[in-house]
Amino acid sequence: MTTVLKLGGSVVTEKDTPETVDDDALARAAAAVADAEDDVVVVHGGGSFGHHAAAERGVSSTEGTRSAADTVAIHGAMGRLNRAVLDALHEAGVEALPVRPLSVASRDTEGELSLPTGSVATMLEEGFTPVLHGDGVAHAGAGVTITSGDDLVVAIARGLSVDRVGLCSTVPGVLDGEGDVVERIERFSDVADAVGASEATDVTGGMAAKVETLLGLSAPAHVFGPDGLAAFLAGGSPGTVVDGRD
Ligand code: IPE
Numbered sequence: 001m002t003t004v005l006k007l008g009g010s011v012v013t014e015k016d017t018p019e020t021v022d023d024d025a026l027a028r029a030a031a032a033v034a035d036a037e038d039d040v041v042v043v044h045g046g047g048s049f050g051h052h053a054a055a056e057r058g059v060s061s062t063e064g065t066r067s068a069a070d071t072v073a074i075h076g077a078m079g080r081l082n083r084a085v086l087d088a089l090h091e092a093g094v095e096a097l098p099v100r101p102l103s104v105a106s107r108d109t110e111g112e113l114s115l116p117t118g119s120v121a122t123m124l125e126e127g128f129t130p131v132l133h134g135d136g137v138a139h140a141g142a143g144v145t146i147t148s149g150d151d152l153v154v155a156i157a158r159g160l161s162v163d164r165v166g167l168c169s170t171v172p173g174v175l176d177g178e179g180d181v182v183e184r185i186e187r188f189s190d191v192a193d194a195v196g197a198s199e200a201t202d203v204t205g206g207m208a209a210k211v212e213t214l215l216g217l218s219a220p221a222h223v224f225g226p227d228g229l230a231a232f233l234a235g236g237s238p239g240t241v242v243d244g245r246d
Helices: 023-035 047-056 068-091 118-125 149-159 192-196 207-215 226-233
Strands: 002-007 039-044 096-098 129-133 135-139 143-147 164-168 221-224 240-242
Touching: 002 149, 002 226, 023 068, 023 226, 039 068, 039 118, 039 149, 047 068, 068 096, 068 129, 068 135, 068 143, 118 129, 129 149, 149 164, 149 207, 164 207, 164 226, 192 207, 207 221, 207 240, 221 226
Parallel strands: 002 039, 002 164, 039 129, 096 129, 164 221
Antiparallel strands: 135 143, 221 240
């Protein structure tokens, strides 16, 4: 069985202080990955590394740059976070290897992401844990734009045969209008009123788009907070299950 896990940037970094890792949270996440039964593909977000670097340069998922220096600066910030994530995983006994999207992924004029997954598949077969991250990616007609960890999770779920998808962020699940966690979402109309409203977003989008995308996957997706991570990797269903399969 293969699980794709996104670790939100705000779970493993201190989002308000530039380039600061939350060492304790990262160590806890790494220990949970080490204990997982399934093969795991890890994808991490940008947190205080990528988002600061991108925002300073006016780059987002829609606003591109044609500056190689700006691209390399954003990629470099993500590389420093990726190194910290790899170190924590190695410390926990996980044979983690980096897979860096700038070098291999691209987006077409519609923004659709294409990510070759051959290296990820072979790493898994050979017992390694691939670790990808949100990154700047060449984007037809726009230069380089930001691709989020969530988009990469979706591309991996589509490109590989994946059994479960997990999105670990700082919220405990998809919340309804009262702020309670919705247990299960099978169609967008279940939650359109609650998640359709405008909400605080970062450079790469909000909850409504996330739910719609997850509903289109051929594997169930779980949305949960840091407290749910160990349970999810042990096969449980903390937070919200988003399952749009017939
Ligand atoms: C953003 O990735 C990556 C960059 C800004 C380069 P995400 O959008 O997945 O990051 P988080 O999880 O929100 O921090």
